[in-house]
Amino acid sequence: MSGIQQTDVVIIGAGPVGLFAVFECGMLKMRCHVVDALESTGGQCVAMYPEKPIYDIPGYPAIDAADLIRKLEEQAAPFHPVYHLGQQVDKLTPNGERWLVETSTGTRIDARAVIIAAGCGAFGPNRPPLERLAEFEGRSVFYLVKRREDFRGKRVVIAGGGDSALDWTISLAELAEKIYVIHRRPKFRGAPESVARMEALAKTDKVELVVPYQLHSLEGENGQLSAVNVATLEGEIRRLEADMLLPFFGLAMDLGPIAKWGLNLSHSHIAVDQRNCATNTPGIFAVGDIATYPGKLKLILCGFSEAAMAAHAAHPLVHPGEALHFEYSTSKGVPGS
Incomplete structure (x- = not known):
């Protein structure tokens, strides 16, 4: 597979939920590549309101969006994610039990699982x-x-x-x-x-x-x-x-190429199983604002929870036959800590 990079999980979207998914996957010994159409990490948070205070992040009475992204990058750093920025995922092709992810700049990544954390997809103001x-x-x-x-x-x-x-x-x-x-x-x-x-x-x-x-x-x-x-x-x-x-009249959403990947869509969102954020296609998960299910709340903190659920659901695909014993981070620690 010359010219194709190998990893365990490809995360589409480098916003706060995508970055936290790197951490959750890393804690389960899964390597990640992250793709985002923007030139820097942060997604909508940094592109739309870098200095806007966010008040509902646990542990932070108030934190600017840009500061939140910096802390999430620091949290993900021990797991050495590979970032592919300034490029859009154009194609998602089955490759046996794996997936071939191809971007607009010609990057090709082979992965066992894909987590879509693309926020609003391509977005622009109304x-x-x-x-x-x-x-x-x-x-x-x-x-x-x-x-x-x-x-x-x-x-x-x-x-x-x-x-x-x-x-x-x-x-x-x-x-x-x-x-x-x-x-x-x-x-x-x-x-x-x-x-x-x-x-x-x-x-x-x-x-x-x-x-x-x-x-x-x-x-x-x-x-x-x-x-x-x-x-x-x-x-x-x-x-x-x-x-x-x-x-401030909201954003106009456009899923772009995601709309052509055969996923169950509901009003420009990806329908997922609330228990594990799995889509209708095995090996593909969706988390954060782009995912929908009954009772969905569009909050960053809910996206963080979904990232953890998707990572745990992806673990048996990446490490088949390996028992996953749940451990709290306080007991398990993180690399270098």
């Missing part, structure tokens, strides 16, 4: 239907926050009613001159604690809730906003002087 929107994108209209400092002293309009809108309202309130939160109804969809914190901020001069309104039009020149106009359902217009607009 853009609001506004005239002249493209003129301001990347200059004063942004779909993610890469540097909080860029918003210091700015008048910021945040549109949306979910967790991203709430989290960035809370985070940027420390820096911005003024934040307007636009939502079409007074009820927000985010975590109750985040809603409470935002409503507390709305009692100060820093944050104003502009509800029930929706985006109507943009004003400005040469890519720089001067105002965002919003409207009620009855057509009443209000003009908000603003320097930046952050529309």
Whole structure:
């Protein structure tokens, strides 16, 4: 098999769940190669909100996405994963009881099991239907926050009613001159604690809730906003002087080549067995946001649990006939510890 690299498990996706899957596989003496279309590890966490604080990681009252990825890389490092970044998995071909994974750059990897941790697949923002929107994108209209400092002293309009809108309202309130939160109804969809914190901020001069309104039009020149106009359902217009607009209306998902691999799909997600995250195809597992089953919660911490279950389910495929005696990490330790 000249030109083909050998490993035990190929993990598709180098986001937080994919990185933790490396650790879980490593603890079970399974070698991993990791493939991701992005140029660096971190997945959606780093690509979309590297400085966004995450509040529901056990043991960390708050941790930035980029810091979480660094710690997960450090945790996986003793198991010497091989990373193939900046390339997409194009083909997944049965090879006896093994799988041949081929990427867009010509990398070929032979593995006994595959764990798909591809998050949302290929993703991009849902853009609001506004005239002249493209003129301001990347200059004063942004779909993610890469540097909080860029918003210091700015008048910021945040549109949306979910967790991203709430989290960035809370985070940027420390820096911005003024934040307007636009939502079409007074009820927000985010975590109750985040809603409470935002409503507390709305009692100060820093944050104003502009509800029930929706985006109507943009004003400005040469890519720089001067105002965002919003409207009620009855057509009443209000003009908000603003320097930046952050529309948070979710991501548009595209599974890309994954959709052609013969896996059971449900609304652009991969259906798995809740007991072990196995797909309908033996030897292929799916974990994290891309996996779905009854009662699924799209939380990083649930993805961590799924990574552990998939690793244990893959063990008898990689080490057939070898008994797996469950041990806690406190007893077992990790290499070099």
